Amino acid sequence: RNLLDLDTFSKSDPMVVLYTQSRASQEWREFGRTEVIDNTLNPDFVRKFVLDYFFEEKQNLRFDVYNVDSKTNISKPDFLGQAFLALGEVIGGQGSRVERHLTGLPGKKCGTILLTAEELSNCRDIATMQLCANKLDKKDFFGKSDPFLVFYRSNEDGTFTICHKTEVVKNTLNPVWQPFSIPVRALCNGDYDRTVKIDVYDWDRDGSHDFIGEFTTSYRELSKAQNQFTVYEVLNPRKKCKKKKYVNSGTVTLLSFSVDSEFTFVDYIKGGTQLNFTVAIDFTASNGNPLQPTSLHYMSPYQLSAYAMALKAVGEIIQDYDSDKLFPAYGFGAKLPPEGRISHQFPLNNNDEDPNCAGIEGVLESYFQSLRTVQLYGPTYFAPVINQVARAAAKISDGSQYYVLLIITDGVISDMTQTKEAIVSASSLPMSIIIVGVGPAMFEAMEELDGDDVRVSSRGRYAERDIVQFVPFRDYVDRSGNQVLSMARLAKDVLAEIPEQLLSYMRTRDIQPRPPPPANSSPTPAPEQP
Template identity: 45%
Template sequence: MAYTGTPPPAGPIGSQYCVCKVELSICGQNLLDRDVTSKSDPFCVLFMEVNGKWVELDRTETAVNNLNPAFSKKFVVDYHFEEVQKLKFALFDQDKSSTQLYEHDFLGEFSCTLGTIVSSKKITRTLLLGNGKPAGKGMITVQQLIYLTHRLCAVVLPQDLFGKSDPFLEFYKPGDDGKWMLVHRTEVIKYTLDPIWKPFTVPLVSLCDGDVEKLIKVMCYDYDSDGGHDFIGEFQTSVARMCEAQDAFPVSADTFSGQNGARAVITRDFSFLDYILGGCQLMFTVGIDFTASNGNPRDPSSLHYINPMGTNEYLSAIWAVGQIIQDYDSDKMFPALGFGAQLPPDWKVMCSSDPCA
């Protein structure tokens, strides 16, 4: 299977070419039940810290009557390796049609950096209420956007008891625990037995973990507004099979009365993020020149100036780099080496292989 992508334009490489788009998948576990006669109807809101303030970026759909939601809406974020991107994930129970968050019951939140998510691929955090008490868990997985375009042909469906169906599809992949994980949910086609869904794109890693031969399960439901969707049928296929098809191919399914199928096209752009998602670790080693060439540390003009009111130039540089690199170093330990200093008790000059005091 050949991957195709567009090469970057010729010329100097600027910061704009180092930006990658990543997709964040969200699910919740054991959320608080804020409703009296039913379960909570959760949705997730993504915030990013900008100039010290939390700015809303996006929201998922609402999962009706569900305390363990797996949201089909994914958050797409620009990933900047050289920046500390602080994110906050907040869950709410939708009670009204209002877009104002204070109109909905708060279910908990947690914060982390995008670098932490990217370097870990999957993280699970405890949701916290305003008083610091735990309130269920939130799980995030990250994928780079390797686009897979699906084109879904018509599916001949059995008729609903009270008329035609309102069908939609759900795409699943097998998880590490052997259970099927929701990857994508299509739109609902109202009142039809011959639906044709719109083309959509999903990351290849998200759909099949990058293995084009891995089985994918597609399930069809008849939509109900109360969340109790009626099962219509299912079939299994693979990305390879869809990509090989010249047109939408038939897939047999005992529970369908006709044919169903899909066609897929893969495109790929390689980036620095491929190394990180592939397990690349970044190490940070500090080397400090203690020789007199840097001046007296008591002199404010020296780079080694011991500033009683703040940091010196060296510490500022170490702090700026360390904040970024720490997300990509599993043990969070940074070797520090120094040379040129005279240390007691023998006052010998340190060489470059000596650890800093």
């Protein structure tokens, strides 16, 4: 709208070029171009760009607008302006619409660009399947195996991303797993011939699960099971190399497979559901003196600490889905000035009335300020801050708000019983918990809170939904020291489960997405703050 007029005898002939940014190299690559619309300063382009959307990734886009006199020659004088934003900002905009000012020509008003996003229909399909296994390898010394399956989607670059874990079936070599549902998009991203890899593991309490074997398939192959059983050989490449007579490590049979269409994560975001992000940071003494380079909180002038990186990685993606960009941020396990009171949920901005920080940069600023004023102490309590966010989430049950709590910690938890109780209670509320472990500690307790293998329980009550995702940050650190890549890898894994956790809450409460608001309606009201 209101583009610059560069033509002498008529109006401009605009065209838009879309560029996407490579995560690894940060280079911009041309993705596509719209048609040229002659003689107008307010063009409505018809050409659509079809992009793969991943909630868990920061997908940066650049839109360059040109005035094209000759359709082949895009030269610098014909540049009308540009806009930078992430795909998540478009999806998270009201009704999945955003308007941005065009920039790039100093001193000139370049007009605006309006962007809308809509989801393609095959993204709505949900696959439901059930599998069993036969004669798996025995891995446990005193018993049989405790098998579970891990599903991976293959990416364009040849890597694999985890997209589902089954439950563990204890002490058997012939397990039958419960039927489960997964969005087709999560399984193959709409490409029915894309490789789906499935690993078979024997569960171990300490998290060092034993690899039994693997097999590959595709969505197209899986879908054939609608008419017949499909049997896959489970192969262990190491054993295959070592043993001449090796046949397989068992078989997995796909017993049933069906496909239905359901509401998607984007339907709810488009209908106005807001993600409310809260941060809780571990200020216990085990992190080390923040003034020393060995500390996990060390404020180096040259690079971010693991705490700051984890906060930035997750926060910068979630903030696109939160219209007010105000984030409550807390610390726990510190002595507060002036009287040295120990606190397990103190506001990082030192304001008990309003713990909100403006944007992720505001949270980082308050975090650095707290490091200068409080004394790191202990013990490590999670329950107070989980209950704090749960109280806010309990007040909103209409699907308009969903709460995400990020806890960053260096390890050993001191209130395991109370934390389990808090998680079980929170599992019936519109909230998810992400725990990022930093530093070299062993994180067995955190693995227990992440209900992927065994659902969290407290005093005989089981969590209604799996709402906790735990990852150790060290698994994502780029060996070459590229912090941007480390943060992208971390965010990709910790955020991957959020859309499905939000959907599981909406489904269990039978909450349907609201229709997208009209283009000129007022924004969503401010959420209840933890």
